[in-house]
Amino acid sequence: MTREDVIRLKTWFAGYAAGYYMDDPNHNRAICLKEEHTERVCGNILMLGREINLSEQEMLIAETVALFHDVGRFKQYADYGTFRDMASENHARLGIREMSLHRVLDGCTKEEKRIISRAVAYHNAVMLPSEGDVFMRLIRDADKLDIWNVVTSYYAERDRQRNVAIELDLPDTPVCSQNVIALLNSRKFIRMRDLKTLDDFKLMQIGWAFDLNFAPSFRELRRLRYIEEIEATLPKSEAISEAVKKVMDYVESKCL
Ligand SMILES: [Fe+2]
Numbered sequence: 001m002t003r004e005d006v007i008r009l010k011t012w013f014a015g016y017a018a019g020y021y022m023d024d025p026n027h028n029r030a031i032c033l034k035e036e037h038t039e040r041v042c043g044n045i046l047m048l049g050r051e052i053n054l055s056e057q058e059m060l061i062a063e064t065v066a067l068f069h070d071v072g073r074f075k076q077y078a079d080y081g082t083f084r085d086m087a088s089e090n091h092a093r094l095g096i097r098e099m100s101l102h103r104v105l106d107g108c109t110k111e112e113k114r115i116i117s118r119a120v121a122y123h124n125a126v127m128l129p130s131e132g133d134v135f136m137r138l139i140r141d142a143d144k145l146d147i148w149n150v151v152t153s154y155y156a157e158r159d160r161q162r163n164v165a166i167e168l169d170l171p172d173t174p175v176c177s178q179n180v181i182a183l184l185n186s187r188k189f190i191r192m193r194d195l196k197t198l199d200d201f202k203l204m205q206i207g208w209a210f211d212l213n214f215a216p217s218f219r220e221l222r223r224l225r226y227i228e229e230i231e232a233t234l235p236k237s238e239a240i241s242e243a244v245k246k247v248m249d250y251v252e253s254k255c256l
Helices: 003-018 025-051 056-068 072-080 091-101 110-121 134-157 178-185 198-211 215-224 226-231 238-254
Strands: none
Touching: 003 025, 003 056, 025 056, 025 072, 025 134, 025 215, 056 110, 056 134, 072 091, 091 110, 110 134, 134 198, 134 215, 134 226, 178 198, 178 238, 198 226, 198 238, 215 226, 215 238, 226 238
């Protein structure tokens, strides 16, 4: 694919997202959140791609993956009024369906189509298939870096403006569940169904560090101090600070 293809896809995406705005400020805020998230994830993936020396051609594919990774979010919100996959459907699958329905990748080669669709399909999967390629790993890192950005800005101003969509409707009782702390300690993946409180959710977000793939992603996480920022909003306890310290040591060891 060429630079012109990517420009054309970006124009298509802007028109597609624009079609989801309605006469409802709350609805529009949710749509706008995803449009802006997409733009920042595109920026993140280009930054990571440059750091790991992708070729020009690979950079175009990476940017396309980032552009479409959350394309399913718009229809998800329009149809179900939520971004919770468990309460609606898998937004990555939904995105793949929208992409084929609108034939957005028709200008790409068969191989490019396969790579882009697979990276979109797996961007939110618990685990990557063993044959996962560089684009699948890049989008997951680029996406997480922006989710950390979104949640830390949100926690900073939460007292002024609540958003239950971001909090997954979890109760804000200031405790972390023992089993979630234990999962974090043992570097095990924390699942949505393990979460009982908002603070558990924050521990899960801290634990995403174990899922990063590239050194520049770890360096960005360290530079922007996302883990420290999330930790500052958690209850003060030795068990929590020990678990978080382990994550930070892990991040440090991967920054080289
Ligand atoms: Fe997503």
